[in-house]
Amino acid sequence: xxxxxxxxxxxxxxxxxxxxxxxxxxxxxxxxxxxxxxxxxxxxxxxxxxxxxxxxxxxxxxxxxxxxxxxxxxxxxxxxxxxxxxxxxxxxxxxxxxxxxxxxxxxxxxxxxxxxxxxxxxxxxxxxxxxxxxxxxxxxxxxxxxxxxxxxxxxxxxxxxxxxxxxxxxxxxxxxxxxxxxxxxxxxxxxxxxxxxxxxxxxxxxxxxxxxxxxxxxxxxxxxxxxxxxxxxxx
Amino acid sequence: xxxxxxxxxxxxxxxxxxxxxxxxxxxxxxxxxxxxxxxxxxxxxxxxxxxxxxxxxxxxxxxxxxxxxxxxxxxxxxxxxxxxxxxxxxxxxxxxxxxxxxxxxxxxxxxxxxxxxxxxxxxxxxxxxxxxxxxxxxxxxxxxxxxxxxxxxxxxxxxxxxxxxxxxxxxxxxxxxxxxxxxxxxxxxxxxxxxxxxxxxxxxxxxxxxxxxxxxxxxxxxxxxxxxxxxxxxxxxxxxxxxxxxxxxxxxxxxxxxxxxxxxxxxxxxxxxxxxxxxxxxxxxxxxxxxxxxxxxxxxxxxxxxxxxxxxxxxxxxxxxxxxxxxxxxxxxxxxxxxxxxxxxxxxxxxxxxxxxxxxxxxxxxxxxxxxxxxxxxxxxxxxxxxxxxx
Numbered sequence: 001x002x003x004x005x006x007x008x009x010x011x012x013x014x015x016x017x018x019x020x021x022x023x024x025x026x027x028x029x030x031x032x033x034x035x036x037x038x039x040x041x042x043x044x045x046x047x048x049x050x051x052x053x054x055x056x057x058x059x060x061x062x063x064x065x066x067x068x069x070x071x072x073x074x075x076x077x078x079x080x081x082x083x084x085x086x087x088x089x090x091x092x093x094x095x096x097x098x099x100x101x102x103x104x105x106x107x108x109x110x111x112x113x114x115x116x117x118x119x120x121x122x123x124x125x126x127x128x129x130x131x132x133x134x135x136x137x138x139x140x141x142x143x144x145x146x147x148x149x150x151x152x153x154x155x156x157x158x159x160x161x162x163x164x165x166x167x168x169x170x171x172x173x174x175x176x177x178x179x180x181x182x183x184x185x186x187x188x189x190x191x192x193x194x195x196x197x198x199x200x201x202x203x204x205x206x207x208x209x210x211x212x213x214x215x216x217x218x219x220x221x222x223x224x225x226x227x228x229x230x231x232x233x234x235x
Numbered sequence: 236x237x238x239x240x241x242x243x244x245x246x247x248x249x250x251x252x253x254x255x256x257x258x259x260x261x262x263x264x265x266x267x268x269x270x271x272x273x274x275x276x277x278x279x280x281x282x283x284x285x286x287x288x289x290x291x292x293x294x295x296x297x298x299x300x301x302x303x304x305x306x307x308x309x310x311x312x313x314x315x316x317x318x319x320x321x322x323x324x325x326x327x328x329x330x331x332x333x334x335x336x337x338x339x340x341x342x343x344x345x346x347x348x349x350x351x352x353x354x355x356x357x358x359x360x361x362x363x364x365x366x367x368x369x370x371x372x373x374x375x376x377x378x379x380x381x382x383x384x385x386x387x388x389x390x391x392x393x394x395x396x397x398x399x400x401x402x403x404x405x406x407x408x409x410x411x412x413x414x415x416x417x418x419x420x421x422x423x424x425x426x427x428x429x430x431x432x433x434x435x436x437x438x439x440x441x442x443x444x445x446x447x448x449x450x451x452x453x454x455x456x457x458x459x460x461x462x463x464x465x466x467x468x469x470x471x472x473x474x475x476x477x478x479x480x481x482x483x484x485x486x487x488x489x490x491x492x493x494x495x496x497x498x499x500x501x502x503x504x505x506x507x508x509x510x511x512x513x514x515x516x517x518x519x520x521x522x523x524x525x526x527x528x529x530x531x532x533x534x535x536x537x538x539x540x541x542x543x544x545x546x547x548x549x550x551x552x553x554x555x556x557x558x559x560x561x562x563x564x565x566x567x568x569x570x571x572x573x574x575x576x577x578x579x580x581x582x583x584x585x586x587x588x589x590x591x592x593x594x595x596x597x598x599x600x601x602x603x604x605x606x607x608x609x610x611x612x613x614x615x616x617x618x619x620x621x622x623x624x625x626x
Contacts, residue, residue: 001401077481081477086361087360087362088359088360088361089361089382091345091359094342094345094418095345095349097418097422098345098346098349098418099349101417101418101421102349102350104292105289105292106289106292106293106417106421106424107292109421109422109424109425110425111422111425111426111427114421114422114423114425114426115426115484115485115611117339117418117422118338118339118382118384118610118611118612119361119382120382120383120384120610120611120612120614121384121484121611121612122612123479123612123614124479124480124481124483124484124611124612124613124614125484127479127480127481127612127613128481128482128483128484128613131481132479132481133478133479133480133481133492133493133496134477134478134479135390135477135478135479135614136383136477136479136612136614137381137382137383137386137387137390137477137614138361138381138382138383139379139380139381139382140360140361140362140365140379140380140382141362141365141377141378141379141380142362142366142377142379148379151403152394155394155397155398155401155403156397158401159250159397159400159401159504161397161476161477161500177348177356178356178359180356181356181357181360209403211402213403
């Protein structure tokens with residue numbers, strides 16, 4: 001099972017951007033940048049302002065990954081899938097929503113907030129914004145930068161389910177006591193992989209899922225997504 | 236394409252057969268698959284007036300809650316529900332890859348913690364399900380959880396089947412679970428999606444959904460591993476498809492474009508024409524828009540043929556992320572007994588559903604059954620199940 005990495009985008013506490021723009025990648029501590037939609041989109045995007053940090057950060061990083069692969073513009077919907085790994089997902093919105101439930105015995109429950117109390121809701125927003133109609137779901141695994149999302153993405157390409165796959169991580173900080181079990185660095189990091197990249201774009205390198213279960217990037221074993229971004233950008 | 240072409244004849248000729256060798260579930264209708272199935276066939280419903288939390292301020296007073304589910308030592312109700320789930324399941328091979336599915340996991344503990352009551356915070360995390368199950372069953376690895384709203388467990392089954400088909404796993408345990416909690420009840424009430432009366436899927440007078448809770452576990456194996464383990468198949472997963480609408484995050488696409496695509500992909504994977512499908516286990520929530528969208532998609536796929544369609548949600552409620560797993564477990568019973576259950580709650584079929592849905596159990600002939608689920612985020616999943624074929 002083989003696919004090429006053609007796009008990388010991120011939003012971290014350090015900065016946000018994409019690899020081909022020459023931006024430096026690093027996960028960092030501290031607050032994530034405030035994301036204004038004007039920075040990302042030329043067209044109006046009214047619902048972006050209403051979203052929580054988890055959704056905004058995720059959509060921004062997907063937007064950067066698509067831009068990096070020169071796939072941010074589209075005229076027809078595309079069979080691209082998205083698999084996102086997250087630790088606590090939209091817990092911040094869950095807390096905000098439940099406050100509206102408790103405030104007036106349930107009568108003030110906010111439908112607008114409830115719509116975003118699923119960790120995959122932002123993927124629906126991303127699907128609309130970027131015209132992507134493939135599979136889209138969230139995974140939760142013990143290692144916050146683990147390779148499950150990459151394995152499932154490679155499997156989807158191998159089975160011919162999607163033409164391209166976006167995979168990565170999306171995590172935001174949560175208030176105590178909910179941060180007690182958190183191991184994930186804040187931020188979002190996404191990759192776009194393709195089985196057959198178009199000629200106009202130079203891939204960062206080749207991923208291979210070997211029968212032994214090992215995933216290799218450019219013929220040496222890969223341990224996590226942080227290592228993948230580093231090795232892609234070192235090339 | 237021949238209507239009964241099998242996987243070996245499809246373009247995916249190199250993929251491996253995926254068998255389901257064990258299935259168990261707990262719903263408000265029963266503590267095991269056998270009891271739930273018998274009660275479903277006889278048209279019983281578990282949708283009742285909610286007593287678990289105050290409902291006077293919500294648009295519905297009804298849900299299908301499992302009786303006697305007690306919290307213990309600040310743990311979420313997911314813990315006793317998982318304990319109950321595995322009481323009737325045969326031992327699971329320790330090397331199984333665990334894929335759990337949930338939309339909100341132990342969300343009852345978020346409610347408790349925010350109300351100042353003792354609550355184990357770790358139960359709120361979506362990965363808590365895979366942690367509990369892997370420990371409980373003594374699995375070598377924790378596995379991972381999949382969350383995609385009400386399509387969570389159907390997607391988990393699709394991913395598990397895909398990994399076996401590709402030869403990347405030999406045994407996959409899919410375990411799905413979700414609870415009725417005030418958090419979700421209030422949310423669907425705020426969205427005006429709850430029915431003020433027990434839900435009536437595909438009925439002209441349907442007014443919304445009734446929430447339910449439950450858990451299901453399905454053991455998937457490659458044919459070789461099943462033979463090696465001496466586990467006869469209950470059925471096969473022969474096709475799967477997942478697609479996004481890309482139109483709205485809470486409302487389904489009116490034309491059913493994502494569901495249609497998911498179904499077509501599942502049939503393509505199975506190497507089957509639509510004529511081979513004997514019946515459809517629909518998502519059938521009872522909301523005005525979902526049921527109409529589904530029938531639109533079914534008409535596009537099945538054409539003028541009136542294929543038997545049913546929904547179990549009038550009996551067990553909408554189990555959110557667990558819905559797909561519960562429905563697949565029931566569908567295996569339907570395939571095996573050649574009988575589909577009635578759509579409980581149905582009294583006057585909507586005009587678009589006439590000839591498709593029934594208030595009575597129906598006999599079916601054929602070897603394949605399609606299940607469909609859709610969820611927030613505009614996500615859709617379809618699975619094609621094949622009748623067990625003993626070697």
